[in-house]
Amino acid sequence: METSVVGEEIKIPRQTKPFLKGITFRDYQVELINIACSKNRGLIESPTGSGKTVIFLGIMSCYPKLNILVLCHTVTIISQTIEELKKFGFKDIQQFGGGAKIQKPSKRIVISTIQSFVKLNQKDYIDYFDCVIVDEAHAVAKQKSNYSKVLGNLLAPIRLGFSATPLKDPEAKFTYEGLLGKVIGKLTMKEAEKLEILAKPKLKLIKADYPDNLTSIWNYQDTYEKIRENGKLVNGERLKVGAYTAGITENNPRNQQIVGLAQEFSSKKQTVLIFVTHIEHGILLQDEIKNLVGCTVPFVQGSTPQEERDIIKKELLLKKIKICIATVSWMEGLNIPNLCGILLAGGGRSEKQLLQKIGRVLRRTKNKEQAIIIDMLDLGNRHLITHTGDRLAIYSDLGWI
Template sequence: MSDVINVEQINAVYLKINTESSVKFELEAYFRFQPQGYQFSPAYKNRVWDGWIRIFQPLKPVLYVGLFAKLRKFCEDRGYELNAPTHLMEGETVPDDYGYEIAKEVNCKFEPRDYQNKYIVDAIRDSRSLSLSPTSSGKSLIIYLIQQHYYRAFEHRTLIIVPTISLVHQMAGDFIDYGCDPSHIYKIQGGVDKNTVAPIVISTWQSLIKGLNKDWFSQFKVVLGDEAHLFQAKSLQKIMEGLDECYYRHGFTGTLKSEESKTHRLVLEGCFGSVRKHVSTKDLMDDGTIADFNIKAIVLSHSIENRKAFKKALGKVQNTSQKYPAEREYLTNNNKRNIFIRNLLWSLKDQNNLVLFDLVEKHGKILEPMLHKEGRQLHFIYGATKGTERERIRHMIENDPIKQHDILASFGTFSTGINLKKLDNVIFASGSKSEVKVLQSIGRALRKGN
């Protein structure tokens, strides 16, 4: 006789698992992971912690609802019987072309592409999803049409969570471009009252985590998360647990590399749902949706004297973890290197260019006065730049028929999600150890302009 797992749904966040103790320990081993860099943790080094994070614990037998599909596979692989509520086994029924239908129904100014329709249909059928969709695949249109479905079918209000203030304004602007009534959108940012009756509320996760109020979250039945891999794990979990009456959950991300994501894939799937992927960057490039590109790796040769002096100085740094910051500071303070960056930028005439840096005080503010050039407009964007100002600059560049703009921006404000079609070149003034950050920064130049 096979083992039986009985599932009860506690709320929109958790399932209660009833089964034999031996099976619970199997589940504990199945739903666990070692976070990136666990071996450097003092708790691990002191043998207080074994390096594993357990999503399921036998003494507290609850599991994220979004992991139900993985639980079902766990049972199928072992021949275990699974008893669960019918609504978990069967999703909402919609036709295969429903994405096109909802776009027509709401008079959307854009028709979804075939893969966008698939993302929309899969998401609505499952009630939960985690869409893996690359740069320039039109995630905001997918998000808009999913939101419109829930509002028109059930009058459900939607909370949309994004990682940056820039994306709050950009998402709202995109929705309006698609045909959404501006009065239906409410943007939350620092110092803004969170109370509203608007059907669509867009906020950064940082704004929501401050003064977390479960009663406030109870007004939403739908939550959509854009660039989900950038959410801090503990903050995402707190927000999602606060939304315990929110049964429709959909996340969107361009990457699920566990070593790069701030939140592990298991947690993201638990908070949202199973991963769906219908298109890749290569697919979009092959069909002409995004631009082809060239990468030029420029290697600067430093003088022998400078190399010897730097090697000697670096040898005096005792703490190994401080060697990389020391090397980075040497590069950002190197005047000849900064002059080369300036000359490279100035050589790119009649084009719109993006220069990305990492350190604001130690590099961005050094480069800013150097990059000004007569006949060109330089826009300096970093964390202190207000969201409305970032959006104003974006619209100015998009609507300017003359390519005369240079953007000097920090990685944190411009490497992810920003929709800027009239961009020709990206210059990395700072290096990065993050593969995702580099790839998403390149993605800024892949969007096709007029």
């Protein structure tokens, strides 16, 4: 696999010390800011809730005369970043994406989704920026991607990535090292917990109920009849139920357990976020909660408008909503510090997704020193047992079990 290093020829010293009004940087934040300004390029790994945004805003404050591009991959992250920039007095900001008209860069600070920025003519940005910062840099994982195209065209000598998720895949490692640089600074979840930056995790493992026939299902995915529509083959009638559908999505006893656990949070005036993988699962849980608890809870999915997401987030912050369901579309860029717990209803085996979901609840506040994480032990099918084992291995690596 061939790799090339982009933008390493020039180094730009910082122009001033880091400063954000009202913020006293922690020692580890100062250390990471200094490393970034010294190296000019590379990846910083810092867990969700550890003040990652404050770190890269601190870096931006060191370069008040440079043109800076911040790339994100969701509108939610863009909205929160712009909100933070304005809060700390940054000016001359231009937004691409999230409803903002796409045009060529004209201001000192540009915040954009990668999906919008890649549509620009490269002549309009190739030498415009002195610094590029990639938030959630684990998205820079493929050689043939929008990030590779944009970062490969940019001549910005300062190029930094921030991620809460370690990148272990060889292709991802080669890609981000070529486009951004190697890992130059790292704060682990264990270190953040010891420093009392993150809330102490309380992991609860609940053995999931399951139907008797689940053990005899050998296929993981559902099997569908293939029919032709407008010249294309699409799924028709479902012919065979897979282990995921029978054991998780449509597993009524398990879903009732999840609703009961969510109701416990609500009865204690605590907030909980229920993560699902499939939209159908979220809808079933939403209906089950309405039937058993008597209230309609919000369900955030990919199609949920940003304005609606902002309202739900605000109501969770104010604890007007106690229970919320979400797909993985809300596992990044979600800042609800007083969230009491998460309920992992969707199973799965992805370490990246699991760490991102966990990060939603680990933010520490004056009134929250402990965060509750509930996972379902799915032991009724060989596929689900394997996935459960993979998640348990991740918890073991974190020192939680």
